[in-house]
Amino acid sequence: MKNKYNHNSSINSNESQLKYIYRLQLIHLRLKYLNYIINIFPVFVLRFILFLQQKKIYLFFLTQRLKKKKQLLRSNSNLKIYKNKLLQLLKIKSLTKQKIKRLELDIEYNYIDFLLKKRKHLNKKKNLLINSRQIKQLKKYIRIKELLFKTKIINYNQKKESINKKIIFLKEMEKKIKQKINKSLLKRYKHIISIFPSGIAIVPVYKKIPFGTYILITQQKYYELLERKKIIIEEISGRILIDFYLANKENKKMKKILFNFY
Numbered sequence: 001m002k003n004k005y006n007h008n009s010s011i012n013s014n015e016s017q018l019k020y021i022y023r024l025q026l027i028h029l030r031l032k033y034l035n036y037i038i039n040i041f042p043v044f045v046l047r048f049i050l051f052l053q054q055k056k057i058y059l060f061f062l063t064q065r066l067k068k069k070k071q072l073l074r075s076n077s078n079l080k081i082y083k084n085k086l087l088q089l090l091k092i093k094s095l096t097k098q099k100i101k102r103l104e105l106d107i108e109y110n111y112i113d114f115l116l117k118k119r120k121h122l123n124k125k126k127n128l129l130i131n132s133r134q135i136k137q138l139k140k141y142i143r144i145k146e147l148l149f150k151t152k153i154i155n156y157n158q159k160k161e162s163i164n165k166k167i168i169f170l171k172e173m174e175k176k177i178k179q180k181i182n183k184s185l186l187k188r189y190k191h192i193i194s195i196f197p198s199g200i201a202i203v204p205v206y207k208k209i210p211f212g213t214y215i216l217i218t219q220q221k222y223y224e225l226l227e228r229k230k231i232i233i234e235e236i237s238g239r240i241l242i243d244f245y246l247a248n249k250e251n252k253k254m255k256k257i258l259f260n261f262y
Contacts, residue, residue, distance in 0.1 A: 014229060014230055014231060015228040015246070017182055017231065018231070018240075019246070019250055020177050020180050020181050021181055021189055021202055022202050022246075022247060022250050023254060024174065024177050024189070025189075025200070025201055026250070026254045026258060027170050027177070028174070028199055029199055029200075030170060030258045031167060031170050031171070031174075034163050034166060034167055035167070038160065038164075041160075045153070048145075052145065052149075055138065055142055055145075056142065058138070059135065059138050059142065062134060063135055065131070066135065069124070069127070069128055070128060170258075185231065185240075188201075188240065189201050189202075189240065196237075200239070201239055202239065202240045203234065203237075203241055203242070204241075204242050204244045204248075205225055205241050205243055205244060206244040210234055210241060213236075213237075217232075217241070225241055228246070
């Protein structure tokens with residue numbers, strides 16, 4: 001009876017050790033994500049400010065260019081001169097036959113020249129309208145982006161408080177769980193985390209396949225893993241193995257704690 005009791009208690013202790021170490025990993029992964037959110041936002045703010053500055057510089061450049069174009073258009077608009085010249089030519093009456101032919105040629109040439117100048121002038125006006133529309137659209141775009149940015153900052157400041165509370169809560173929970181874990185197992189866990197930057201030290205196994213790999217574990221090892229009599233280590237990576245069913249059970253338990261806080 002005594003041996004049977006010791007056997008059951010060893011299974012339960014190994015199972016509880018796997019539960020606690022897996023919970024610790026879930027807490028660490030969540031803390032890593034929450035810290036990432038807090039640290040990435042100032043980077044986003046800086047990038048957004050630089051982005052807006054670039055847009056404003058471009059807007060200034062467009063407005064200056066538009067002003068210059070308008071000034072040039074005013075200074076180079078000699079259409080009235082050409083029009084007056086044509087009218088003067090048309091008013092001439094008392095001319096010889098030779099002079100009439102030359103006059104006709106002059107009128108034709110000046111008329112064509114006038115039409116070309118007018119077309120150029122209209123095209124320039126059209127371009128000015130297009131540029132002014134671009135400026136209006138860009139101003140509108142900047143205003144919208146600034147409003148969105150302000151709302152994002154307000155939302156972030158509201159969320160930041162709850163995230164910080166969540167981090168404090170998880171760190172307290174982490175301390176309590178660490179006290180329940182075997183020192184040698186905790187040491188191994190810390191060593192694995194230092195090697196793998198992903199922070200995954202405990203890997204669930206489903207049908208002899210550890211998650212994230214295509215390497216099968218032996219049938220004997222898989223049975224031992226399902227029995228939960230001892231801690232199983234993956235030979236190649238050195239990671240701690242946990243059966244999928246136990247891991248899934250812990251995921252469901254920890255989901256409310258990790259995600260339903262803010």
